[in-house]
Each structure stands twice: as C-alpha cells, then as structure tokens.
Amino acid sequence: MYKIIPLAIITGISDVLVVGLVSRLFVVLVGKENRPSIPYSNLFSTDPFLKLVILISIYVLFNWIASFLRLTLRAFQEKLRASIFIDLSQIAQRNIFNQKYDFFLTEKSEELSSKIVLNIQRVSEKFVRPVLQIVSGSFIVLFIFIAILGFAKAAAFYLVIFLVLGYTFLSLTVTPFIRKATRQRIVLESEINKIMTESMRTIIDVHLTGSETFFQDRYSKAGKKALPFLWKGETLPELPRSLIEPFGITLIFSIGLFPYITNSNPENFVEIVPFLATIAVASLKLTPPLQDLFRGITDLRGGIPDLEESLKILELSPMRINSNSKLKNRFEMPKNSIKLKSLSYKYPSSDNFNLNNIDIEIPIGGKIAFVGKTGSGKSTTANQILCLLRPTSGNILLDDKELTNEQVPNWQSLCSYVPQSINLLNGDFITNVAYGLESHEINERKVKDSLEAAQLKDLISGLPEGLRTKIGENGIRLSGGQRQRIAIARAFYLDAKLLILDEATSALDNKTESELINALSQMKNKLTIIFIAHRLTTIKQCDCIYEFENGEIKAKGKFDELKEKSKSFAEMIKISEKY
Structure with missing residues (x-):
C-alpha cells in the first residue's frame, strides 16, 4: 500500500498536466493565444507553428507517461491483491488443518475446497481490489477535480456534483x-463443483452404467440456473459508468454551448473550443477513476455474501494442538x-454413545x-487410539500414564493408519x-525397501x-490390492510403531496377505498391530481379539478361546469358512 498511494498521487498529477496541455494546445490551434483566461498562456514565447509542434510533442509524451503510470498502478494493485489472496487462502487452509477430526465428519470436502479457493478468490476480487481502487481512485479524482475547478469553476463544480450524485x-x-x-x-457454484467432483470420483460407475447423460444433465441444469446470476453480478456494477458517462458529456457540452447558442456571433464559437x-x-480522465471508485463501493456492498462465507473459515479457532518439536525429541x-x-x-x-465404557489393553509389540458387525464401534475405537477423536469420558494410558492433549501430535507421529479405501x-x-x-x-533406498x-x-x-x-489420480492405474500395499509401504517408510489395518488387506489374495503379515511380524522395529477385519483368516494369530457389539466389548480372547465362548463369533467363523 505504501507504493500505491504515492503512485496514485503521481498518476493524478500527470493527468492534471495532460488536461492543462490540452487547454494550451487548443488555444494555439484556434489562434487565441493571448486569451488571459486560459492557463499556461505564456508557457512558450516562440512562433505559433513551433509552439504547436512542441505542445503536441509534450502532450503525446505526457499521455504516454500517464498511461504507463496507470498501468504500473494497476500492476501494483493486482500484485497486492494476488498476494493477499494467497495469504488468506493459506490462513484458510491452516485453519482447516487445525480442526479436530470430527469437523471433517460433518463438512463436505467439495464445500471446503470451494470456500478455500472460490470464495476467498471472490473476496480478493470483490473486497481487496475495490479497496485498492477506492484508495488510488480517490487521489486521482481529487487532483483532476482541483484542475477542473481551477479552470472551469462553477461548471466544474456542478459537473462533479452531478457525477457523484449519479453514481451514488x-x-x-x-x-x-x-x-x-x-x-x-x-x-450454485458449490452445486456445480459437487456434481463435477462426484462424477469424476465415480468415473468407473459412470462408464459402466452409462450415466454420462445423467451427470451432464445435472451439470447443464445447474449451469443454466447459475447463468443469470453470473452475468448480472459482473454487468450490474458497470451500469453507473454506462449511464453517467454519456450523460455527463452531454451535460458538459450543453453547459458550455448554452451561453453562445443565444448569441449568434461566430467568433464566440471559436472562443469556446479550448474550454470545451x-x-x-478532463471528464474523460475523471470518469475511469470515478468509475473505479464507485464500482469499488458497489462491489464492497454487493460482495458481502462472499465475505460471510470466507469468514466462516478465516475465523475458525484452532482446535487441534500442533506438534511440539521439543517434546517430540523426548x-x-x-x-x-x-x-x-x-x-x-x-x-x-448425537445423543447416544457410540462407545460405552470400553476397556482395552494392547501389549507393545x-x-x-477388533471384530464385529458394521457400526459396532470398531473404527471409532481405532480413531480414539489414534486420537483423531477424543473421549467424552475415560482415558487413554501409555504405560499407565494418561496421554495428555499436548502429547497427542507427538503420539500421532508414531502411528500409521491404513484404511480399506x-x-x-x-x-x-x-x-x-x-x-x-x-x-x-x-531416502529412495528406504522407499524401495518399504515397497x-x-x-x-x-x-x-x-x-x-x-x-x-506415475500411478494416476488416486492410484487409478493400480489394483485395489496394490493401492493397499502402497499405504502399508508408507507405514514402513515412516517407521510407524503402531499400525492400524482397517480392512487394509481385504483386496489381497490369501497368499499375498499371508506374506505381508509375515513381513509385518519380521520388522526390525517392535511394531504393534491392530487389525480391524471381517476376513477371520487375518486374525487367527492375534494375541487378543475384541468382539464389539453396539459400542461395547461383548467378548475378548484368543481365536480358539473366543470361538468357544462367543456364539456370534463362532457364527462369523462359519460364514467366513463358507465363503
């Protein structure tokens, strides 16, 4: 901003000089060089032709300078606007990252992306840019107004009053x-973004079911609904200039010509040419910054909904504790x-507890x-262990010491989670x-070893x-089992000490699954593994199996032990063996 204000002042002064040179140029052209009411009448004392050449040269030069200054001013404005957009979008992204996991359970990813990019971009266009235009435009308008007032006095005063009232x-x-x-x-932009994201994310189903027309029709309908609001939002701010500019020019010439229309002396028409x-x-120089000024005000008033949407993200309070590097070292x-x-x-x-009085002990190494029906609480328990969700009541103990909120990020750095999807x-x-x-x-050697x-x-x-x-978007060039193994390789590379496999081997054949589990068991580091599985062959060698039902631990024990004391687990085994 410290560069924009001085540049706006210099631009305003250059426009004033151009206006003054026009006056002198037309005095020379009509041969009224001694007219005392015209400013700058004694600027040169050379012959008329040389005067004319010099004035035209200076006029052209100052027009180039003024145009260059306006372009430079706009470049500084746009650079600052873009910088603010980047800063605001980074703040929005940081605020979202600093929310707890349950925030993402209620917010849609498409809407969050839209708020970070589209809405904040609109704020930069409808708030930041207008503010910059108002600041710079005010200085330019002020200088040109002073110049017109000094030259045309009452006529200029009425002209500016008309323009201001008209624009207002x-x-x-x-x-x-x-x-x-x-x-x-x-x-509607959010709806369009949602349709596009959903169709791209489910492209296989789109092709197999022939649903291209379905999504194209949805996109077309949303686009047609958005069309009038898109063009109106961009066109209406231009309305003041489109109406006021020609009307203002008409008024200027009417004011200038009226005294001479009533007097038929031809000499009078020659004398008013420099004035007109x-x-x-001057009015042409005044109109663009005045338009910027009032369009800026209009955009500020009309862009409030964009600001409200962006503030929902920009004003989010950090809810998640960031990693403490000093604590991480110890x-x-x-x-x-x-x-x-x-x-x-x-x-x-929710009013109901998803987990109710859970007691679990996981031996290190x-x-x-965790087994049970879908919705029984297995994944929610895993999220508690990973501290993605924090207990409503109860504790998580590490070697019988409570895991504090300050320790959570450092604990998470030791954990890795491999989901089914x-x-x-x-x-x-x-x-x-x-x-x-x-x-x-x-470390590429370590990447290769992990794979x-x-x-x-x-x-x-x-x-x-x-x-x-390149594996394509979300690994589209790979099979489901290969994608799962990349996620497991990631856990190896990051030296995870606790690995949670949430149906993470479901896409593997039995041989590959067995080899992978053996590889997990033979890792040099003491790896603690939690399986969440429906395929019971995966968990036969587990030290302890917890059976979940309705958010509670129904039974626990080794595979054979649990098979004897839990009818529901025995039924799961029968179903698994059957298929």
Whole structure:
C-alpha cells in the first residue's frame, strides 16, 4: 500500500498536466493565444507553428507517461491483491488443518475446497481490489477535480456534483440485486463443483452404467440456473459508468454551448473550443477513476455474501494442538502397553454413545484384532487410539500414564493408519510412500525397501520407470490390492510403531496377505498391530481379539478361546469358512 498511494498521487498529477496541455494546445490551434483566461498562456514565447509542434510533442509524451503510470498502478494493485489472496487462502487452509477430526465428519470436502479457493478468490476480487481502487481512485479524482475547478469553476463544480450524485444513486439502486446474485452464485457454484467432483470420483460407475447423460444433465441444469446470476453480478456494477458517462458529456457540452447558442456571433464559437476541449478531456480522465471508485463501493456492498462465507473459515479457532518439536525429541513409544480405560464417546451431533465404557489393553509389540458387525464401534475405537477423536469420558494410558492433549501430535507421529479405501497422491511411487516430504528429504533406498516389504518388488521391477512411474489420480492405474500395499509401504517408510489395518488387506489374495503379515511380524522395529477385519483368516494369530457389539466389548480372547465362548463369533467363523 505504501507504493500505491504515492503512485496514485503521481498518476493524478500527470493527468492534471495532460488536461492543462490540452487547454494550451487548443488555444494555439484556434489562434487565441493571448486569451488571459486560459492557463499556461505564456508557457512558450516562440512562433505559433513551433509552439504547436512542441505542445503536441509534450502532450503525446505526457499521455504516454500517464498511461504507463496507470498501468504500473494497476500492476501494483493486482500484485497486492494476488498476494493477499494467497495469504488468506493459506490462513484458510491452516485453519482447516487445525480442526479436530470430527469437523471433517460433518463438512463436505467439495464445500471446503470451494470456500478455500472460490470464495476467498471472490473476496480478493470483490473486497481487496475495490479497496485498492477506492484508495488510488480517490487521489486521482481529487487532483483532476482541483484542475477542473481551477479552470472551469462553477461548471466544474456542478459537473462533479452531478457525477457523484449519479453514481451514488445508481450504486444504491443496483447493490441489492448484486447481493442477491452473489448469494445465489455461491450456492450454485458449490452445486456445480459437487456434481463435477462426484462424477469424476465415480468415473468407473459412470462408464459402466452409462450415466454420462445423467451427470451432464445435472451439470447443464445447474449451469443454466447459475447463468443469470453470473452475468448480472459482473454487468450490474458497470451500469453507473454506462449511464453517467454519456450523460455527463452531454451535460458538459450543453453547459458550455448554452451561453453562445443565444448569441449568434461566430467568433464566440471559436472562443469556446479550448474550454470545451479541456472539459471534455478532463471528464474523460475523471470518469475511469470515478468509475473505479464507485464500482469499488458497489462491489464492497454487493460482495458481502462472499465475505460471510470466507469468514466462516478465516475465523475458525484452532482446535487441534500442533506438534511440539521439543517434546517430540523426548517422546517415545510406551514400552509395555496402551490402555483404553472406561472410555466412552459420542459424536457432537448425537445423543447416544457410540462407545460405552470400553476397556482395552494392547501389549507393545503384540497383534490384536477388533471384530464385529458394521457400526459396532470398531473404527471409532481405532480413531480414539489414534486420537483423531477424543473421549467424552475415560482415558487413554501409555504405560499407565494418561496421554495428555499436548502429547497427542507427538503420539500421532508414531502411528500409521491404513484404511480399506486408500487415498493416494497423483504422483509416483516415491511421493506416495514418502508422504509429506520434500524431494530433498526423501531416502529412495528406504522407499524401495518399504515397497519390497509390502510385497510390491515384482510390480516395481516390471515398470520401465520403476519408482518414478506415475500411478494416476488416486492410484487409478493400480489394483485395489496394490493401492493397499502402497499405504502399508508408507507405514514402513515412516517407521510407524503402531499400525492400524482397517480392512487394509481385504483386496489381497490369501497368499499375498499371508506374506505381508509375515513381513509385518519380521520388522526390525517392535511394531504393534491392530487389525480391524471381517476376513477371520487375518486374525487367527492375534494375541487378543475384541468382539464389539453396539459400542461395547461383548467378548475378548484368543481365536480358539473366543470361538468357544462367543456364539456370534463362532457364527462369523462359519460364514467366513463358507465363503
């Protein structure tokens, strides 16, 4: 901003000089060089032709200078606006990252993306840019107004009053329509983004079911609904200039010509040419910054819905504790056990407990499993262990010491989670295994070892580009089992001490699954594994199996022990063996 204000002042002065030169130029052209009422009449004392050449040259030069200054001013405005957009979007992204996991259970990813990018971009266009235009436009208008006032006095005063009142009236008139169009546009843009995201995410189903027309029709209908609000939102702010500018020019010439129309002396028409030319050029110089000024005000008033949507993200308070590097250096994996003691949990939007008085003990270096019907509380318990969700009551104990909120980020750095539905980056094997690391931080030897441990050696060696092979968006070029193994390789690379496999081997054949579990068991580090599985062959060798039902622990024990004392678990075994 410290560069924009001086530049706006210099631009205003250059426009004033251009207006003054027009006056002098037309005095010379009509041969009225001694007219005392015209400013700058004694600027040159040379012959008329040389005067004319010099004036034209200076006029052209100052026009180039003024145009260059306006372009430079706009460049500084847009650079600052873009910088603010980047800063605001980074704040929005940081605020979202700093929310607890349950925030993402209620918010849609498409809407969050829209708020970060589209709405904040609109704020930069409808708030930041207008503010910058108002600031710079005010200085330019002030200088030109002073110049016109000094030259045309009363006529200039009435002209500016008319322009200000006209712009104000039209701005107040169109603002409600712009605001309505903006609100509707936000809703419909979100709908369009949702349709596009859903169709791309389910592209296989789209092709197999022939649903292209269905999504195209939805997109077309949403686009047609959005169309009037899109063009109105961009066109209505231009209305003041489109009406006031020609009307103002008409008024200028009417004021200038009226005294001479009543007097038929031809000499009078020659004398008013410099006056009319100067006022016309001054008004042309005045109109763009005045338009910027009032369009800025209109955009500010009409863009309130965009600001409201963006503030919902920009004003989010951090709810998640960030990693403490000092604590991380001395935070270690517990040596004996991880315990969930009398732990209960209910989601913020729920009246019922999803977990009720859970007691679980996980031996370090051991393998345990959670089994039960869908919705019985297995994954919610895993989220508690990972501290993605925090208990409503009860505690998580590491070696019988309570895990505090300050320790959560450092505890999470020791954990890895592999879900059934894997989300991968649109990159190569290296960037997906060494997740979240810059290229110079990546150990490719370790990436290769991790992929080999995840039973992907044959796949990588058969690819021409090896580790640098692009896997497509969300690993679309890979099978489900290969995607799952990349996620497991990621856990190997990150030296996870606790690994939760949530149906993470469901897409593997029995042989590959067995080899992978053996690889997990033979890791050099003491790895603690929690299986969440319906395929019971996965959990036969577990140290303890917890059976969940309606958010409670129904039974626990080793495989054969649980088979004897739990009828529902025995039934699960029969069903598993049958299929």
